[in-house]
Amino acid sequence: MLRVHNLSAGYGSLHVLRRLSLHVKPGEIVTIIGANGAGKSTLLRTITGLLRASSGEVLFKGEDIQRIPPEQVVFRGCSLVPEGRQVFAAMPVRENLLLGAYVQHKRGKRDEVAHDLDRVFGLFPVLRQREHQLAGTLSGGEQQMLAIGRALMARPTLIMLDEPSMGLAPLIVKDIFHIIAKIRDEGCTVLLVEQNARSALKIANRGYVLETGRIILEGDAGDLLANREIQRAYLGKDLDGENK
Amino acid sequence: MFWQQESECMDRKELEQLQLERLESTLNRVYLNVPFYLKKFDEMGFNPDDLSSLDDLGKLPFTAKSDLRENYPYGLFAFPLREVVRVHASSGTTGVSTVVGYTRNDIKTWSNLVGRVLTAGGVTADDVVQISFNYGLFTGAFGLHYGAERVGASVIPMSSGNTKRQIKIMQDFKTTALVSTPSYAMLIADTIREMNIDPNSLSLKWGLFGAEPWSDSMRRELEQKLMIKATDNYGLSEVMGPGVAGECLHQNGLHISEDHFLVEVIDPETLQPVKLGEVGEMVITTLTKEAFPMIRYRTRDLTRLMPETCPCGRTLRRMSRVMGRTDDMLIIRGVNVFPSQIEAVLFDVEGTEPHYQIVIDRKGALDDATVLVEASEKIFFDEMKKQKELIDTIKKRMASELGIAVEVKLVEKKTIERFEGKAKRVIDNRKL
Ligand SMILES: Nc1ncnc2c1ncn2[C@@H]1O[C@H](COP(=O)(O)OP(=O)(O)OP(=O)(O)O)[C@@H](O)[C@H]1O
Ligand SMILES: [Mg+2]
Ligand SMILES: [Zn+2]
Numbered sequence: 095m096l097r098v099h100n101l102s103a104g105y106g107s108l109h110v111l112r113r114l115s116l117h118v119k120p121g122e123i124v125t126i127i128g129a130n131g132a133g134k135s136t137l138l139r140t141i142t143g144l145l146r147a148s149s150g151e152v153l154f155k156g157e158d159i160q161r162i163p164p165e166q167v168v169f170r171g172c173s174l175v176p177e178g179r180q181v182f183a184a185m186p187v188r189e190n191l192l193l194g195a196y197v198q199h200k201r202g203k204r205d206e207v208a209h210d211l212d213r214v215f216g217l218f219p220v221l222r223q224r225e226h227q228l229a230g231t232l233s234g235g236e237q238q239m240l241a242i243g244r245a246l247m248a249r250p251t252l253i254m255l256d257e258p259s260m261g262l263a264p265l266i267v268k269d270i271f272h273i274i275a276k277i278r279d280e281g282c283t284v285l286l287v288e289q290n291a292r293s294a295l296k297i298a299n300r301g302y303v304l305e306t307g308r309i310i311l312e313g314d315a316g317d318l319l320a321n322r323e324i325q326r327a328y329l330g331k332d333l334d335g336e337n338k
Numbered sequence: 339m340f341w342q343q344e345s346e347c348m349d350r351k352e353l354e355q356l357q358l359e360r361l362e363s364t365l366n367r368v369y370l371n372v373p374f375y376l377k378k379f380d381e382m383g384f385n386p387d388d389l390s391s392l393d394d395l396g397k398l399p400f401t402a403k404s405d406l407r408e409n410y411p412y413g414l415f416a417f418p419l420r421e422v423v424r425v426h427a428s429s430g431t432t433g434v435s436t437v438v439g440y441t442r443n444d445i446k447t448w449s450n451l452v453g454r455v456l457t458a459g460g461v462t463a464d465d466v467v468q469i470s471f472n473y474g475l476f477t478g479a480f481g482l483h484y485g486a487e488r489v490g491a492s493v494i495p496m497s498s499g500n501t502k503r504q505i506k507i508m509q510d511f512k513t514t515a516l517v518s519t520p521s522y523a524m525l526i527a528d529t530i531r532e533m534n535i536d537p538n539s540l541s542l543k544w545g546l547f548g549a550e551p552w553s554d555s556m557r558r559e560l561e562q563k564l565m566i567k568a569t570d571n572y573g574l575s576e577v578m579g580p581g582v583a584g585e586c587l588h589q590n591g592l593h594i595s596e597d598h599f600l601v602e603v604i605d606p607e608t609l610q611p612v613k614l615g616e617v618g619e620m621v622i623t624t625l626t627k628e629a630f631p632m633i634r635y636r637t638r639d640l641t642r643l644m645p646e647t648c649p650c651g652r653t654l655r656r657m658s659r660v661m662g663r664t665d666d667m668l669i670i671r672g673v674n675v676f677p678s679q680i681e682a683v684l685f686d687v688e689g690t691e692p693h694y695q696i697v698i699d700r701k702g703a704l705d706d707a708t709v710l711v712e713a714s715e716k717i718f719f720d721e722m723k724k725q726k727e728l729i730d731t732i733k734k735r736m737a738s739e740l741g742i743a744v745e746v747k748l749v750e751k752k753t754i755e756r757f758e759g760k761a762k763r764v765i766d767n768r769k770l
Contacts, residue, residue, distance in 0.1 A: 097355055100390050112387040115359045117352075149390075302363075308386070309363045310370065313626070317443050321628075322421055 095120045095252055095283050096141070096172075101150035103140040110136040112307045113150065118252065123274065123284040125294040125315065127328055128304030134287040135177055137304070138256050141285075142167055142174045154252065169197050173250035177257050179241040183230030187221055190229050190240055194247030207247070214243040217273055235266035239273070246277070253277065254285040259293060271297050291328040295319040303328070341457035341489060342450060345597050346652045353653070356597055358392055360625035365389060365398075368631050371416040374409055375633060395600065395623065400609070400634045406436040406576065415439055417629045427475040428575040429549075429760060432638075432665055435475070438575050439629040445484065447626055448578055451595050452485020455584030458593065458652075459569035460544040461515050463490030468508060470518035470526070471549070472498045472759050477579025478549050482517045485581060491515070498522055498758040501529045508540060515544040520552035520560065520568075521761035524692050527563035537565045548572055548580060550760045551662045551678040555685035557589070559692050570659055574639070577622045577632050583657055591644045591656030598626045601657070602634070603643055606664055617642040619664060620657070638664045640676075666764060668698065670707045670742045677763040680744075683735045684711055689728050693754045700768045708745040709736075712754055 096118040104110040110133045118124045128134050139145040141152050143164050151158050159167045173194075182190050191214060195207045215222035218239040224232060229240055238258055245253055255274065259267040267290065275297040278284050288294035295301055298315040303324065311318065318324050340346050348356075365386035368375040378399045379385065388394070406414065415422065422439040429435060440448065461467060467486040471478035473495060486493045494511055496504060498518065504526060507513065516523060523545055530537060545560060545568035557568050571584035572592050582599055583592035594601055603618040604611055612618040620637045624630075640663070644656040662676035669675075677696055684694050691712035699706045713728070725748055732746045755762075 099355070099358070113362065113389060115355065115362055117355050117359065302359075305366075308366045309359065310366045311628075312359055312363050313443070317446065321441075321443055323417060 095155060096285065097153040098141060099151045099153065101137075101140060101147050101152065103136060103145055103147045105145075109148075110307050111140065111147075114304075114307070114309055115150075116302050116309065116312070118283055118285050120251075120283050121278065121281065122299040123278045123286055123297055123315075125286040125288055125291075125298040125301045126304055127288055127291040127294055127301055127318075129328070130289060132304040133307040134289070134304055135256055136307075138174060138176075138254055138285075138287055141254065142172070165197075168248050168250070169200060171249070171251035173245040173248045173253050175241050175245045175253065175255045175258065177260065179234075179237045181229040181232075181237050181240050181244070183228065185229055186226050187229055187232070187240060188225045191221070191244055191247050194244035197248045203249075206249075210247050210249060214246050217246070217276065218243055235262050235270065238262065238266075238270055242270075242273070242277075246282075250282060252283045252285065254287070256287050257289060258286070259288060259290040267293055291324070292319070339457050339460075339462065340652070341453040345595075346454060346593070346654055348597065348653055350653055353597060354392060357600055357625060360597075361392065361395070361600060361623065362386065362389060364623070364625055364627075364631050365633070367628075368416055368633060372414060372631075374405065374414055392600070395602065395634070396611070398623075398634050400621065400636050401632055402636050403432070403436065403576075403638070407434060410434075411437040412439070414632075415629055416631050417441055422629050424480075425475075426477045426480070426575055426579065429476055431760060432663070436576065438477075438579075441628040444578075444628050444630075447598065448481060448581055449484040449488040451578070451581035451598060452481050453488045454593075454595060455571045455581055456482070456485055456489055456491070456515075456546060458584050458586040458650075459515075459546045459571070460567055460587060461486065461489060461491055461546070465491045465514045465544065466494065466512055466541070467491045467515040467517060468494045468496050468504070468511070468513040470496050470498050470504060470516060470522060476759075477573070477575045478519075481573065481579040481581055482546070486515075486517070501526055501758075502533070505530055505533065505535065508542070509535070512541040514541050515546060516542060516564070516566070517546045519549045519757070519760055520547040520556055521550065521757045522759065523547055523560050523564070523568075524556070525756045525758070527560060528691075531563065537563065540565070542566050545569070546571055546584075548584075551660055551666075551676065553678045553682035553685065554659075555682045556692060559685055572639075572657070572660055574622075574637055576635050576637075577624050578627065582622070586648065586650040586652060588648060588650055590648070591658050593648070593650075593652045593654040593656050596654050598624065600625055601643070601655075603641070604636075606636075606638075612642075614645055615642055617658075617661065620660075640664060640667070668696070668705070668707060668764070670705060670744065673740070673742045675740050675742055679740055680709060680736070681763070683739055684709070684732065687728070687732050687735060689714055689716060690732075690748075691751060693756070694763065695754050696764045698764065698766045698768055705768065706745070707742070708747060710747050710749050710754060712751050713748040715751065 295315045303311040424440040427435040473479040545566040548571040569585040573580035573582040583594040600623040602621040606619040694711040697708045
């Protein structure tokens with residue numbers, strides 16, 4: 095579904111990603127774990143074309159999506175939930191969600207929007223309760239749900255999430271990851287970038303470990319979770335977090 | 339039947355993507371964690387960041403057996419010893435044996451890859467697998483043991499030796515699959531015959547043989563004598579142990595687990611890749627090993643890749659039977675031959691037993707080879723004429739099929755040494 099081949103990118107003379115390759119198969123959750131500054135967000139920004147790669151290619155369903163404008167990427171079925179949520183605070187929840195349905199209009203599937211909205215409300219009942227509230231009044235966790243819900247309104251076949259757990263309390267994180275797994279189970283493929291390695295690996299099928307812009311390990315999520323070197327380097331912190 | 343169908347039948351394009359990803363992460367890891375590779379890469383001016391496709395593999399340095407010996411015991415480990423849950427060693431066939439290690443995850447991968455080999459060779463959870471490899475530092479026994487357990491078979495950790503007892507266990511425990519070296523399987527087969535046991539009365543169905551070179555003629559003998567289907571499997575401790583490649587029931591080449599091993603075939607003289615399908619030395623790069631990754635390891639084993647697709651449905655490329663080690667190649671009056679080729683000729687001649695040895699002497703500037711082979715009981719030693727005819731037949735066949743002239747000596751049954759592990763077929767008196 096997604097094939098990243100030898101991708102390099104950076105800002106000016108600063109190289110962040112160095113010839114990185116990875117792939118995501120239909121129906122999988124693939125997670126990319128790594129410390130702060132490893133290049134996780136840069137990777138997602140480059141994949142979606144927000145940042146130009148200095149070399150390499152990103153094939154989405156066989157097509158190089160770096161050469162097409164970001165909104166076209168969404169149209170083709172690949173949506174990004176950016177880091178830090180970025181919902182429209184001054185707009186009601188419902189309007190925020192409907193914004194995400196914009197490509198469905200372009201696809202001529204206007205009449206499916208109501209159904210999609212229902213589905214999102216089904217996944218996130220709390221959003222239905224807050225349907226007419228301004229997004230800015232939502233809690234952090236609710237805003238994250240809204241951001242995910244908005245991306246789902248575009249009916250993606252691949253959804254990419256940039257640190258959905260960031261700044262959220264452990265219990266909320268648990269909810270969100272539960273829903274991400276559900277999204278996968280309903281047929282949407284997921285690329286999940288996370289610092290919270292343990293939670294991510296628990297729901298993922300496969301994972302890549304990113305360190306200073308390079309993949310240093312990849313494998314089945316369960317194997318990575320059991321890997322004691324990974325535990326030492328990436329999972330210790332989460333443990334403390336869970337115990338809090 | 340497949341053990342990991344998705345991986346074994348993967349689309350070749352997907353496979354290449356996976357290989358590239360895994361190669362990249364392996365290179366990043368060894369560059370970070372193994373001073374030996376850091377130094378070697380730097381000396382060659384290679385940085386893992388420069389790798390842009392699998393074709394760039396040629397830019398990487400080779401690793402040789404001597405590198406392992408110089409870094410004995412743990413110098414090439416890429417994970418700290420506290421993560422290593424198992425240590426094995428090579429058999430020491432070519433000198434001092436070398437050490438390798440496995441993380442918990444490596445053991446899991448290894449078991450699955452051996453699981454593929456066993457499944458390809460017919461073994462299922464319903465089988466009773468007798469492991470007649472020597473248990474110990476040698477990778478063969480434990481590798482097959484864990485793989486057989488993984489597929490759910492009932493494992494008899496028999497180890498090698500005490501052949502009569504092996505056979506008793508085989509009868510009592512209703513062994514259905516025998517795992518051993520082909521030469522030991524032959525000794526077992528002969529012993530069964532001597533004990534007047536009808537092979538039909540045994541439950542044997544499968545033979546999974548490896549760890550040393552053998553020929554198709556030997557396979558046929560084993561299949562007939564033990565009433566089994568016999569497959570070949572290949573591996574070496576340096577890159578993992580058994581499980582690198584194994585035959586499917588089509589018995590025509592060994593499927594390489596290319597999602598875990600990147601294989602090249604080079605000319606051992608020029609070190610350049612040979613044309614696809616030509617014979618050369620196999621060079622292996624591990625793609626998933628954690629504790630003991632290997633970059634471009636020169637196996638000294640000669641084989642060729644078989645690019646044609648296999649009817650079994652596996653897309654993993656096959657390698658032909660290993661002809662032998664570069665170390666074992668005999669140069670008899672300028673012609674290169676391997677013991678396994680001599681074996682094939684011997685076994686196809688009526689009147690000999692499948693036990694032989696090749697003695698190399700130097701006469702002046704020339705190497706001289708004498709093949710000792712056991713005559714079967716049908717040849718009476720007092721019948722000089724029959725003996726001579728047999729010798730002439732073998733010599734003629736050698737000359738026409740291998741292009742070599744060798745001396746042939748018939749010896750009495752059971753005078754040639756028997757082996758419970760890897761057979762030693764060549765006695766080289768030149769070095770004495
Ligand atoms: N199916 C096979 N056919 C032919 N040769 C095989 C087969 N399987 C294994 N071998 C041989 O066995 C070798 C691997 O054995 P192992 O790693 O135990 O040590 P060794 O090579 O015998 O000893 P050392 O490396 O110490 O000299 C391979 O490199 C190959 O030469
Ligand atoms: Mg060896
Ligand atoms: Zn096959």
